Amino acid sequence: MEEFTVIDVVEGDDTKIDDSKNGQKAALPLPPPTEIPMDEFTVIDVVEGDDTKIEDNNKNRQESAPELKPPTDEDGNLDKWLFPIRPNVGNKGSKLKVFVNFIKMHFPEKLTLYEHEVKYSILLRGKESGKDKIPLYSSLEKRSLMIEAFNNVVKSAKSLKMPHYYYDGGNVLISTTPVASDSEEVLIANNVVGVVSVSFKIGLPRKLVVDIKSLLNSSNTISFESRCNEMRRLEFITSSVIANEAQCVMNGNFFKSSFELFKIGERFELRTGVFKSLRIIIGSENVNPDRWHLALNIDVKRAPFYTPQNVVNYLLEEFGLSTLETKKRWAPSEISTMQRKLIGLKVKASNTKFVWKIEDVIGKNALEEKFFCEEFDEEISVDKYFRQKYCIKLRYPYLPLVKNKRCTFPMEILDVVPNQKVPNKKLDENALSSVIRLSSITPFKRKCETLEKVSDLGLLKGQRLARDTGIHHTEELMTVTARVLDSFNILHGRDSKNQYVSHVTRSQWDMRNKELFNxxxxxxxxxxxxxxxxxxxxxxxxxxxxxxxxxxxxxxxxxxxxxxxxxxxxxxxxxxxxxxxxxxxxxxxxxxxxxxxxxxxxxxxxxxxxxxxxxxxxxxxxxxxxxxxxxxxxxxxxxxxxxxxxxNGGVNNEVSQESDVIRTWMRPGVMFMGIDVNHPGNAGIKSDSKNAADLEPSVIGVVANCGKSVSDYRMQCRLQSSRQEQLDSVVFKEIVLWFLEKYEKKNGVLPESLIVYRDGVSESQFKMVVSSEVKVFKSAFEQIKENYSPKLTVIVVTKRHSAKFFKTNINSHTHVQEQNIPSGTVIDTVIVSPFLYDFYLCGHHGLLGTSRVLRYIVLHDDNKFDSDDIQMLTYALCFTYQKCTRAVSLPSPVYHAHHVATRGKELFLAAIREKGDKNVKLEEIEMKLKIREKVSNGMFWA
Known part of the structure; x- marks a missing residue:
């Protein structure tokens, strides 16, 4: 297995209520409660090894299809459209029919919806609160809490008639019928969820008529922004059934208790969910159809959650029951183990309804820890307090206590609340191995599970939403004609006079008894x-x-x-x-x-x-x-x-110059660059000083091939503001100039073309890449040499999408390695965007699970690539990764940039450790991260 994808929803800061009185230590004060807190979750897709090869029987290139009409504004102007339009559909490669996890949607030509503004007030234990200050909840968790409260109210309010609605957890409610009359708002009674009491007021309805026919008319002059607004409403209403039935709803992923669940030891469980996203697709193998289509992208997801149970049970695997019952003294190493397992858990005390988060495990037990109790007017131990106050005799009085900010609790009275995702760092080696194994779903099984989940969406013809609105989808996965590109042969040998070619089979090559390229x-x-x-x-x-x-x-x-x-x-x-x-x-x-x-x-x-x-x-x-x-x-x-x-400065292999694409682009004069940004995890370093970095910074990793050959890369890593994906303009310009100077020094000339592969960018950030980062490139070109203007192409590499592809001729008896689509499979029709120059490409041969196919979006293209050339070049770069003798899933510039950004993070944390001061300024740390020249002359991060 080559890799797996982890999608993380970031948790925000926790806000607690201070219950202490008159500066005295509170006697087990009631912590901020919640009934069922919705924690962030991680969806793990096991990604899948390296790939096969199918011969190309289609050698004759067809004429290019006509250009796709770009979306315009209301006046038909193209000036505001920043991205290149798909020039044609590719033709190289042998054809292969594949299933894709998209299902065609059917809508009436016009759909009437009602949008209501929702106002709400939040009471925290009877006191008015600002809506952004709910204890224990990040903004994402707060949204889930509001959805839960709203759904509870709707179910209990018999007077409300909302057969189909979607509430976004904020201020928007979409429904198929008006909730309020034309003259009055609807006040919904308070609903209590844990610490929070919420009352909702639904505003007057605003009638919306979504013109589906115009929305999908490729010649219509509807602006891109207007289409996005209409799609948002359609996404809401098509999610209404599954969203109101699921226990966890986040980022298009829906986890229901009825879905499959796997136990992982005593502490964890792997839950199954379904991902759903409504998309406008071309819907045709013609690049310029008269009408586009709507389709649902559906995928099966797996995520690890904590098993709801008593906190003591989380220590059974490590220490055993008899040890927990009888041991009276705990070593610092044992307390450290407990801290590693328990800190961050959201728990509920059995004597209250309140939910809080464990922040520490202390060295004292319930017999040793004492506090002044106002109720009994004496200093009292935790053990005695629970006997007198709640008639609870502790079974494990010698276990260390856990605490939040101010209060200490015995472990045995705490239960882990449900729906808590397990942070990746909390999974031990065995648990992580189990998660990867169980998430590694073979293509045939994934296809079957995807089809099984279709009925849970509530959108089949004959189900209630379809009967009432006419919205429904087919029951079959869409089929697409993919193409399988030819593999590339590999060059090796010591010098240009002594180079040999290794032939590639199933995207791998044999280097036994052969010398490396350099x-x-x-x-x-x-x-x-x-x-x-x-x-x-x-x-x-x-x-x-x-x-x-x-x-x-x-x-x-x-x-x-x-x-x-x-x-x-x-x-x-x-x-x-x-x-x-x-x-x-x-x-x-x-x-x-x-x-x-x-x-x-x-x-x-x-x-x-x-x-x-x-x-x-x-x-x-x-x-x-x-x-x-x-x-x-x-x-x-x-x-x-x-x-x-x-x-140590060598180059293991290059791609053979047998192809026109390779001879044209993988040569001196063309620079390849990879860019990635490594962001800190949920538990990044926090600073106590306002003059220092408040959080662990993000790390920019950039590589470019300015070494001995096309595949010999050099690196730069720099720090920038935490969780900022946009590259700092000043820093990034310095990086670009450094690489251009390095290239010129090595080759005697500046590159005439620059091809950039950018990782880590979401669709909402595409405009940022074009308006900001491309501008930085142009500025650097102007600065390094007058009238220097190389041709620039920027391609975004997207790993975090949910498109999956399956061969049409597989069944449960097909060998796992034969179930995956072959290496070089490319899709640039039917399911691609009508607005962007994008394509899907499988670079590797999957050995385990379902192969991850990457999506590539060309956001800027001075080189004027046609579809075949950019696809072939991208595929060729999957063969130049230096750490193995097989094609990998990512183009090598992106892969190297990922490793460089990760290395930059390692170096930063080590510099902080050496400094011993987390409040040090980033500028001081960055000065310490410059790589010595003796090391930087090779791909030392490999």
Whole structure:
């Protein structure tokens, strides 16, 4: 399995109510409650290995189809449309019929809806509250809470007649019939959900007639913005049935209790949900049809949630029941384990209705922790308080207490509330492995499960919404004629006079007994053994690695230095170790680590790459043992040799120049650039100082091929404001100028074309890319040289979409590896956007689960690519990733940029650890993150 996609909804800050009186410590005050808090959730799609190849029987290129008419404003003007229009439909490749998880929708020509403004007031424990200040809830969770409260009221209010409605959790209600009369508003009685009491007032109806016929007329001059507004209303009303039945509704994902559920140990459960999105699609294999179509994109989702149960049960797997009942003293390491498992959980005390979040596990137990209780007018222990106040005799009085901001509670009186997503960092190795395995759904099974979920949407012909409104969909998945592009052969060999071609089969190639394209030479190197791996095993491993590297053409000296160090327990001793390496003129160090402690590895990389200029490669102890004891470890050694070569300035492979597209674009004069932004997780570093960064910053990772060859990349990583996807204009301009100067220095000329692959951008940010980032490129061109204006193409790479493709001739007996669509499958008709120049491409051969097909959107194109050329070039870049001998799912510039942004985050966290002050200014940290030149002359992040 190559990778999996994780979609995270970010949780906001928590706001608590202060119950303490007169500055005294409260006697177990009642924390902010909620009945069923809706936490963020993670949808995990296991993505799926690397791909197959089908021969291209269609060698004759057809004439280009006429241009697609772009959307206009109400006056028919094109000036406001920023994006290039699809020039034609591609023709290269052999045709392949595939199912796609889109279902055709049918609407009446005109649909009447009613939009109401919803006003609401929130009472927090009887007091008026601002609507943005609900304790424990982020803005997304607050929206879910409001939907839950509204639905509860509608169900209990018999006088309300709303057979079909959708409330967005804010101020908009869409319904098929008017709720209020023409002259009065409707006041809905209070509904209590946990800590929050909400009253709603539904405003006067505004009649809306959605002209479906005009909406889908490709020659109509309806503005793009107007179409978006109409689509939003249609999305609402088509979600009305499933949204009002699901227990969790977030970002188009609906989780119902009736859907399949998998237990993962005692603490977690993997729940099944369905994703739904209404889209305007071309609906035809002609690039310019007279009428577009509406379709539902439906997909099966899996997400890990906490199992609702008593908090003590969360510790059973780790400690066992007898230990929890009898142990009286807990070591700091054991309390640390409890903190790791419990902090962040939303819980409800059995003696109250209130919900709160565990913020810490303290060292004291219920017998030791005491406080002054006003009710009993004495200092009292937690254990005695519960016996006297609630007649509860604690079963586990010696367990450490948990607390929120001010209050401490025994674990055994707390229950974990339902519908809480498990943050990824809370999944241990076994749980994560189970989540990946259970989320890895084969194509045939995913197709069947998708069809099973169709009826839950309530939109089938004959179901109530269809009868009342005429809105319904078909029961079959749409079919699309895809094309399978030819694979590319691979160049290897030491120089231009001695290059050989490896032929690709099922998107992979065999490099046994063949030299790499451009090989490195390592004369002075060392091994740092941080583990207790046996000397004999280590020596045997190193000799085998040198031998395998030699077969690939990599020249590694047969003598090396060995440094034994237990610096894992004292990271700062690494300073003297690396100084010793520098004194011995060591340029490359192989580091044997005992485990996968991220902080230690990050600190090691920080010192080696930014302070001492030593290239490092980390290998786990278990990998060394596996390599020395396996009967056939050649593949393991070869994969290590690939990394050794690319880290030390070598290039493992290039794409053969046999294709016109490759000869035209993968040559000197063309620069490829990849851009990604790494954002902090939910628990990013928070600062106490207003002068410092309030949050852990986002990291920009950029790579460009300004090295020895087309596939030899250099990198830049920079910090910017937390969670900001838009690139800082000043910083990004500096990066572009740095790469242009680097390219000119290496090649003697500036590039004549620049092709950029941009990751991490949502559809709502496309305008930002064109209006801001393209402008930065143009400004950099003007600054570096007068009248310099290279042709720029910007392509957004989208991983987080829900389109899935299935072969039409598979069944439950088909071998898993044969169920996935082949590598090189491209789709640029029927389901693509009528407004954008987009296409779907599967770059790899899926070995596990359902292959993830990436969506590419061309947002700027001075090079005037036709569909075939941009698709073939993008596919070719999937063959130039340097860490393996197979095509991967992402074009290599994007893949490298992802690793660079991740490395930048590691270096930042290590710099903070070294500084020991989380309030340090970002400018100071960024000065410490500059990579030493000795390291940066190769793809050291590989």
């Amino acid at each position: 090989t490195a030479r390592i004369d002075n190197w060392a091994v740092i053994n941080f583990s207790d791996v046996a000397t004999g095993d280590l020596k045997r491993f190193l000799k085998n690695l040198i031998c395998k590297a030699s077969e690939c053409g990599i020249k590694i000296s047969s003598s090396w230095s060995v440094f034994e160090d237990k610096a894992e327990k004292n990271p700062h001793s690494l300073e003297s170790l690396f100084q010793n390496l520098v004194d011995h003129k060591v340029t490359y160090a192989l580091c044997i680590l005992p485990n996968t402690k991220d902080w230690f590895r990050g600190f090691l990389k920080y010192l080696s790459e930014t302070k001492y200029g030593v290239i490092t490669q980390c290998i786990l102890k278990k990998t060394v043992i596996k390599a020395t004891r396996d009967r056939n470890p050649d593949t393991l050694y070869f994969n290590l040799a690939l990394k050794v070569n690319s880290k």
